[in-house]
Amino acid sequence: MRPVAAGKTARMYVCGITPYDATHLGHAATYLAFDLVYRQWLDAGHEVHYVQNVTDIDDPLLERAARDQDDWVVLGMRETALFREDMTALRVLPPQQLVGAVESIPEIVEVIDKLLASGAAYRVDDAEYPDVYFDHNATGSFGYESNYDEPTMMEYFAERGGDPGRAGKRHPLDALLWRMAREGEPSWESELGAGRPGWHVECSVIAVNRLGFGFDVQGGGSDLAFPHHEYSAAHAEALAGDHPFARFYVHAGMIGLDGEKMSKSRGNLVFVSKLRAAGVDPGAMRLALFAGHYRANRAWTPALLAEAEARLARWREAVSLPGGPPASETIGRLRDHLADDLDTPNAIAAVDAWVAEARTRRGADVTSPRLIRDAVDALLGIAL
Ligand code: 5CA
Numbered sequence: 152m153r154p155v156a157a158g159k160t161a162r163m164y165v166c167g168i169t170p171y172d173a174t175h176l177g178h179a180a181t182y183l184a185f186d187l188v189y190r191q192w193l194d195a196g197h198e199v200h201y202v203q204n205v206t207d208i209d210d211p212l213l214e215r216a217a218r219d220q221d222d223w224v225v226l227g228m229r230e231t232a233l234f235r236e237d238m239t240a241l242r243v244l245p246p247q248q249l250v251g252a253v254e255s256i257p258e259i260v261e262v263i264d265k266l267l268a269s270g271a272a273y274r275v276d277d278a279e280y281p282d283v284y285f286d287h288n289a290t291g292s293f294g295y296e297s298n299y300d301e302p303t304m305m306e307y308f309a310e311r312g313g314d315p316g317r318a319g320k321r322h323p324l325d326a327l328l329w330r331m332a333r334e335g336e337p338s339w340e341s342e343l344g345a346g347r348p349g350w351h352v353e354c355s356v357i358a359v360n361r362l363g364f365g366f367d368v369q370g371g372g373s374d375l376a377f378p379h380h381e382y383s384a385a386h387a388e389a390l391a392g393d394h395p396f397a398r399f400y401v402h403a404g405m406i407g408l409d410g411e412k413m414s415k416s417r418g419n420l421v422f423v424s425k426l427r428a429a430g431v432d433p434g435a436m437r438l439a440l441f442a443g444h445y446r447a448n449r450a451w452t453p454a455l456l457a458e459a460e461a462r463l464a465r466w467r468e469a470v471s472l473p474g475g476p477p478a479s480e481t482i483g484r485l486r487d488h489l490a491d492d493l494d495t496p497n498a499i500a501a502v503d504a505w506v507a508e509a510r511t512r513r514g515a516d517v518t519s520p521r522l523i524r525d526a527v528d529a530l531l532g533i534a535l
Pocket residue numbers: 166167168169170176177178180181204205206354370371372373374375403404405406407412413414
């Protein structure tokens with residue numbers, strides 16, 4: 152990430168949850184990575200405008216509600232509330248705006264209308280359900296965000312919510328913008344006809360309407376690099392006739408459990424709320440997830456957590472001592488490592504070195520324990 156001028160507001164959009172299940176450690180790792188970005192910017196003296204969405208209407212939510220004979224609205228509200236509680240417990244700095252898809256439907260409809268008018272969108276050739284699709288080649292620069300070749304795009308498109316086989320589309324990679332109402336599905340009246348929005352256009356519109364076009368960071372997990380972020384960018388770029396949607400696309404690695412990506416659809420989940428209920432300190436969850444680099448796919452294991460708990464105890468003990476070795480060099484290294492693409496393993500190692508010296512050799516600097524505690528709090532979000 153390149154620094155922007157001091158005093159200028161940094162603008163970040165991070166893709167939020169689809170609230171059909173509780174927050175697991177994979178979600179937490181992604182939001183913690185962007186929390187570090189936020190903290191870096193604050194430390195550098197910037198103001199931050201941070202927006203996040205909640206995908207409070209989409210197929211997975213409806214499927215889960217049907218499975219559990221739950222009301223999809225109640226399910227979404229309940230899981231969103233739990234997510235916010237988990238994020239607060241993890242000391243994640245909240246976005247200034249947390250925006251639902253449903254509340255954004257009027258602005259989304261307006262954008263789809265314009266895309267239809269400009270020819271970037273079209274209705275499928277289907278008399279019963281003339282859904283609206285996006286011509287993925289409308290901008291001429293489709294594919295620049297993920298840099299995948301077409302076979303890879305096709306594979307991920309099919310795997311991650313796309314519908315390559317939908318009859319009536321001009322191209323298998325064209326993405327849904329507006330789904331006309333189906334029997335038994337929620338829908339909203341609009342000038343497009345009653346229906347509901349596609350997934351990518353939701354984030355595209357929510358981001359640009361709040362942050363402006365060409366904002367600094369579009370974030371999420373690496374599973375969103377394609378199709379989601381590619382299409383969000385293409386929709387906005389087709390609308391604006393400008394490029395790029397965001398200056399940096401930042402993707403966090405996937406957290407796995409027992410050799411597989413942790414995912415709601417696979418059900419191999421460790422929930423933040425369960426760990427909290429078991430008395431696990433949120434600082435230990437942070438340390439465990441920060442022990443690996445944010446971009447790396449990595450595994451969650453009980454040993455990782457145990458190691459983080461032991462480290463947290465050592466750090467707490469060291470900052471409670473009446474004195475320690477000087478803090479300034481350690482804080483400088485902590486800042487430098489985090490500024491280097493959020494290199495948390497080395498940032499942690501820098502604090503570890505100070506802690507080890509404080510615990511073994513003590514130290515005469517009576518201000519340093521407090522300074523280290525404040526730096527760890529501000530930069531890593533961990534309360535010692
Ligand atoms: N609502 C959409 C984004 S608009 C969505 O992907 N929701 S989600 O609930 O499935 O995921 C929320 C965030 O957590 C996304 O940024 C996603 O990339 C990230 N995420 C999901 N699973 C993992 C995982 N196992 N490891 C790391 N991040 C993950």
